[in-house]
Amino acid sequence: MKAWSLLLVLLVALPLVVGVVNLPTHDAPDAPIHTGVGVRYLERGVEETGNKNLVTAVLLNYRGFDTFFEVIVIFTALAAVLALPRGSAARPGGFPEEAAHEADGAGGRPAEAAREANGAGVPVSPVVSYVVRLMAPFMAMFALAMLFRGHVTPGGGFQAAAVFAAIFIALGLVLGPARVAELVPDDWRPWLQGAAPLAFALIAAIGWRLTGAFLGFPTDDHTAQEAMGLFLEVGIALGGGVILARLFLEMET
Amino acid sequence: MNGGWAEALPWTIVVPMVGAVLTPVVAARRPRWAGAWAWAVLLAASLLASGLVYRLATDGPFAYDVGGWAQPYGIELRFDHFSAWVLPLLLLFVVIVPFSWRYLDHVMPDERRPAFYALLLLNAGGMIGFCVTGDFFNLFVFTEVVSLSSYALVAVGGRGLAAFAALKYLFIGAVSSLLMLFATAQLFALTGSLNMADVAGRLAEVGGGPAVMVAFAAYAVSFMVKTAMFPVHVWLPDAHAIAPSPVSAVLSGMVVKIGIVGMLRVYQVFFAADVLELGAFNQTLVWLGAISIVMGAFFAIFQDDIKLMLAYSTISNIGYIVLGLGLASPYAVIGASVHVFNHALIKATLFLAAGAIIHQTGLRTLSDLRGIARRMPQTSAAMAVGAVSIVGLPPTAGFVCKWYIALGAFESGQAPFGFALVFGALFIFVYYVRMLNAFYFQEPVHDVVLEAEEAPWSMRAPVVVLATLCLVLGVLGGIPLAFVEPAVLDLLPFWGN
Amino acid sequence: MSDVFDAVMLTLLIATAVSVARARDLLAAVVIFSLYSLTMTLVWQHRGAPDVAMTEAAVGAGVTTVLFFITIARTTRREKR
Amino acid sequence: MLLFGLDLDYVLVIVLFCVGLYMLVSKSNLLKKLLGLNVMETAVFAFIVTSGMIEGGDPPILVAGTAAPYASPIPQAMVLTGIVVAVSVTAVALALIVQIHAHFGTIEVDELKELP
Secondary structure, eight states, rough: OOHHHHHHHHHHHHHHHHHHSSOOOOOOOTSSSHSTTHHHHEEEEEEEOOOOOOHHIIIIIIIIIHHHHHHHHHHHHHHHHSSSSOOOOOOOOOOOHHHHHHHTTTOOOHHHHHHHHTTTTTTHHOOOOHHHHHHHHHHHHHHHHHHHHTTTTSSHHHHHHHHHHHHHHHHHHOOOHHHHHHHHHTTTHHHHHHHHHHHHHHHHHHHHHHHTTTOOOOOOOOHHHHHHHHHHHHHHHHHHHHHHHHHHHHHOO | OOOOOGGGHHHHHHHHHHHHHHHHHTTTTTTTHHHHHHHHHHHHHHHHHHHHHHHHHOOEEEEEEEETTTTSSSSEEEEOOTGGGHHHHHHHHHHHHHHHHHGGGGGGGGGGGHHHHHHHHHHHHHHHHHBBOOOOHHHHHHHHHHHHHHHHHHTTOOOOHHHHHHHHHHHHHHHHHHHHHHHHHHHHHHHHHOEEEEEHHHHHHHOOHHHHHHHHHHHHHHHHHTTTTTTGTHHHHHHHHHOOOHHHHHIIITTOOOOOOOOHHHHHHHHHHSSOHHHHHHHHHHHHHHHHHHHHHHHHTTTTBBHHHHHHHHHHHHHHHHHHHHOOOOHHHHHHHHHHHHHHHHHHHHHHHHHHHHHHHSOOOOOTSHHHHHOOHHHHHHHHHHHHHHTTOOSSSHHHHHHHHHHHHHHTHHHHHHHHHHHHHHHHHHHHHHIIIIISOOOOOOOHHOOOOOOHHHHHHHHHHHEEEEEEHHHHHHHHHHHHHHHHHOOOOOOOO | HHHHHHHHHHHHHHHHHHHHHHBBBBBHHHHHHHHHHHHHHHHHHHHTTTHHHHHHHIIIIIIIIHHHHHHHHHSOOOOOO | EEEETTHHHHHHHHHHHHHHHHHHHHBHHEEEEEEEHHHHHHHHHHHHHHHTTTTOOSBBBBBBOOOOBBOOOOHHHHHHHHHHHHHHHHHHHHHHHHHHHHHHOOBOOOOOOOOO
C-alpha cells in the first residue's frame, strides 16, 4: 500500500516538475506574466476602476464575474451542509431508499459517547469568556476598517467576512451556539446568507442599466463606481460572514 | 459584440444561481414550495436559453463581454455549437424536477427541501456557465460550483454509505479540480492571459515545449476524472447508485459530460494554437474509450442492483463518446458530440423509471423486482424503451450516434475499434435483456411486487415524456447531427492525425 | 538577508508539511497545519501579496482550523493504525 | 531563487504538493486525507502567487510610497478565489466526515471497508 502510494506520487510528481522547471523564470520582468494582460491593469487600473488596490480592481471590476461565482461557491457549501441529514439516530419509519442501503450498515456507536470521551463540551474558563466578549467589538472594528479601506489597502470583503465569522465563532464557543444563532433573526437569515450573490446580481443589473453591459461599471463616474464597489464589498462581508458562521453553528449542533 | 439575444447570455447563468439563493427565502414558510419554485426558475432559464439557440441558429456563434471590458481584459462568454448543449440540459432539468417532487417524500423530510432544490439549481447554473464561458479561470470557478453541489447531492439521501460515497467522490473530484487550477496557472505563466481565444493566439507565438505539454496533460487528466473514464472511474458507481434517482439522472446524464465539454474547449485552444502533436494522445483516448466500453459493460452484467447497473452502463457509454473523440474523423466526432446529448436523455429515462419503481416498491435489485411489469406496465415500458435505446437498436435515439461512431472508426481506418464498439453493444445488450427478462417474463417472488401500484402521475409523466423523446429522436436523429456538424467541421482541421 | 529568510521559511514549510503527515494526534496535526498556513502567509506577505496573505491567515489558517477542531471534537482525536 | 538552473521556488511547491498527495492516498484516516488535500491546495496557491512575483517588486497597490515594478495582481486575485473555494470544499467534507462517524463510529477507511 505504502509503496504503491509512493509510486503514484512519483508518477504525478515527475511531469509536474518537468512542467514547472520549463516555465519562464518567475522573477524576471520580461516573463509573459508581466507582459500579458496584467500590463493594462497596472497602467490604467486606477483610472478605470478607481481602486488603488489593483487586486481589488481585478476582483471586483475586471473579473467581477469570477467573484460572483466565488460567493456562489460558498453559498453552495452552506446549502450542502443544510441539505445533509442531521442527527445520528435513524429516522423512525425510515426512508426506504436509505433503509435499503443501510439496513446492514453496522449500528453505529453513539456519537455522544465519543464526544464525551474527547472532552468536548467542557465549559470555557471565565477569563477566556471575558476576554472574548471584551475583544469582540474591537475585532468588529478591525473588520470594518478592512472592509471600508479595501480599495486602498490590502483587505476587503472576504477578509472582513472571515473576521466577522471569527467573532461569531468565538462568541459561540463562549456563550453557546444557541445564543449566537439568536443574534440573527429567523426572518432575515435567508436574505443575509444570500447577501453576497444578491448584491452581485443587483449591481450587475444596475451596471447593465448604466453602461449597457452586465456587471459593467461606469468608468467615467468615480463616485458611482466607488459606491457600487463598496456595496459589493459590504454584501460579501455580510453574506460571507453569516455563511461561515452558520457553517460553524450547523456543525456544532 | 453585445446586443440582441446575446444580452441574455449572462442572465441564463445568473437566473438559476440567484433562483437558488432565493429558494430558502421563497420556501421559508412552506418548504414544499421549493420544488415548484425551482421548476419555475428552470423554465425561465430554458426560455432564455432557447433565445440563445435561436440567435446561434440564425447568426452563428456569438460572444458577450461581461462588464463591457474589451477582450482579453475582462471575461468573455461565448456561445457556439457546443454551448448549445445548455438548452437540452435545461429542458432535461425541467422534466426531472417534477419527478423529484413526490420522489423526495421517501428521501428526506420536508424541511431539507429548500437546500436540496438550491443545490439542484446551483448545479444547473454551474453547468450552463461551464458550457458558455470563454475564460479559463472562469471555467475553474464553474467547475467548482458544479462539483461541490454534486458531492452534496450524492449524500442527501442517506447517512453512512451515502456520505462515504460522496466523500470518495469529493476527494477524487477535488484533486482533479486542483489539477485544473494548476494547468490554468501554468497556461497563465506561459502566456500572461486567461481568455481562451487570446491564450490560443499567444500560445502559437510561444510555441510548444514540455510546459505546454504538461498543462495540456493536466487538463486532460482532470477532465478524464470528471467524466469517469477507465482508469479513474472508481468514484462513479457508488456515487451514482446511492444518490436519489433524480439526482442520479442529473449526475449520470449531465454532470459527467462537463468533462467532455471541457475537453472540447481545451482542444479548441490547443489545436488552434497548433503547438502539440496530438496523434498519440488521440490514440490513447481511443484505447481508454474502448477499455471503458468493455469494462463498464462487463461489470454491469454482474450487478443485481438496478441503479448500480445503470451507473456502470454510464462508464461504458462515456467510453463511446471518448472513443469517438479520439478517432478524430468527422463521423465519429459528430456521433460523439450528439451522444453527449442522447445519452443524457436515455440515462435520465432509465434512472427516473428505475426511481419510480424503487419509490413504489422500496426494492432495488433485479431478483426482487421480478415480474414488476405486470403491476407497473407504463414505467416498465419506458424502461424497455430506454434499454433498447441504450443498446443502440435502430428505431431509437441511441442508434444514430453509435452508428456514426462506428462509421467513423471504419472511416479513419481503425476498423478493430469499430468491432470493439459492436462487441461492447453486445455486452450491453446482454445485461439489458437480463433486466427486461426479469421484469416481463419472470414470476414475481416478492409480495410487494404483487401489490405494487403504478407511480403517481407527477412521476409517471416525466418518465413517459422522456421515453417518447427517445423514440422521436430515433426517427428525427438527423436534426442534432446536422446541428453540430458545422462546429465539428470547423474544429477538425486542427485535430491532429 | 532575503535569502536567509527564504531559506528558513522554505525549510519550515517542508518541515511542517511533513509533520502534518506524521502526527498521530489529529489535534496536533491540525495545529501544525495551521502553522504551515501561517508560514505560507509570511512568505506571501514577504513576496508582495499582502491581500492573499491576509485572506489565507483569516480563512486558510483561521476558519479552516476551527472547522477541523469542531470535527475532531465530534469524531475522534486519535489516528488508528 | 535559482539553484543549478532549477527554479527552486517552483520545485518546492511541487514537493509540498506531493507531501499532500501522499497523505491523501496513503493515510487511512479521513481527517488526515482531508488535511493532505488542504496541504496540496495551499501548495498550488503558492505556485500561483510565486508565478506572479517580480524581482524587487512591490505589492500591486498603487499608493504613495510604492514604486514599480509591481507584482502581477491577477494571480493574487485567482488565489483569493481559490482560498474561498478550498474552505468551502473543506467544510462540506468535514460535514460528511461527521456523518460517517455518527453512523459507523469510525473514520478509518480500512475499517469502513471491512464493514458488511
